[in-house]
Amino acid sequence: xxxxxxxxxxAADRVQADLRQTxxxxxxxxxxxxxxxxxxxxxxxxxxxxxxxxxxxxxxxPAEASTDELGAGLDADADELLATEVVEALRGLGVTxxxxxxxxxxxxxxxxxxxxxxxxxHDVAExxxxxxxxxxxxT
Numbered sequence: 001x002x003x004x005x006x007x008x009x010x011a012a013d014r015v016q017a018d019l020r021q022t023x024x025x026x027x028x029x030x031x032x033x034x035x036x037x038x039x040x041x042x043x044x045x046x047x048x049x050x051x052x053x054x055x056x057x058x059x060x061x062p063a064e065a066s067t068d069e070l071g072a073g074l075d076a077d078a079d080e081l082l083a084t085e086v087v088e089a090l091r092g093l094g095v096t097x098x099x100x101x102x103x104x105x106x107x108x109x110x111x112x113x114x115x116x117x118x119x120x121x122h123d124v125a126e127x128x129x130x131x132x133x134x135x136x137x138x139t
Contacts, residue, residue, distance in 0.1 A: 001054045001061055003078065005033060008050070011078035012037070014128030015086045018114070021132045022098055029086055037082070039089040046089040050081060076112035079127040083109030100124060 008031045016029040025041040032038070035050040054060055060077040061070055087106070090097050098107045103118025114124040125131060 001057050002052055003035070003050075003054055003081070004074070005031060005035070007074055007078045008035075008082065011075070011082040011127070012086075014079060015082045017128050018083075018098065018125075018130040019086065022130055029082070031082075037085050037089060039086055039093070044093050046092045048085050048089050048092075050085060055081075079112040080109050083114065083127050098130060 012029040012031050016027060019027040019029065027039065027041050030038050031050065035052045037048045037050050039046050039048075054074070054077050056077075060073040062073070065073060087097065087109075096106060098114065099105065100107050100116035100118055103116050105116055105118050107114045107116050107124060109115070109127060112127050114127060114130055116122055116124055
């Protein structure tokens with residue numbers, strides 16, 4: 001199943017909101033029609049090619065899903081993809097983000113949620129809702 005570009009763009013906006021909320025730079029995240037993610041602060045830019053197909057279709061878009069469940073699953077897929085790839089793009093620019101303020105560990109994203117694998121493991125926030133006081137970045 002091909003990923004919807006509009007859905008990916010909305011997910012990029014959610015990750016961008018998290019990035020701006022938790023850093024002091026005006027980062028932008030966008031996806032073009034060729035599935036290329038661009039992450040920039042106006043000075044430096046990193047571009048990454050995104051996979052155009054839903055990676056785990058059985059999980060995110062099961063055949064028996066209702067329309068609402070399908071939409072939620074595809075939103076979670078888009079959030080997970082964009083969050084993970086923005087973290088990777090920032091790493092390419094020498095920025096480590098997002099860091100759990102409690103455990104000082106880089107967070108991951110799964111199913112539309114930011115999480116920390118510190119002891120104890122915990123979900124931090126939905127993608128698009130990271131609280132600035134709980135997250136840090138380093139260069």
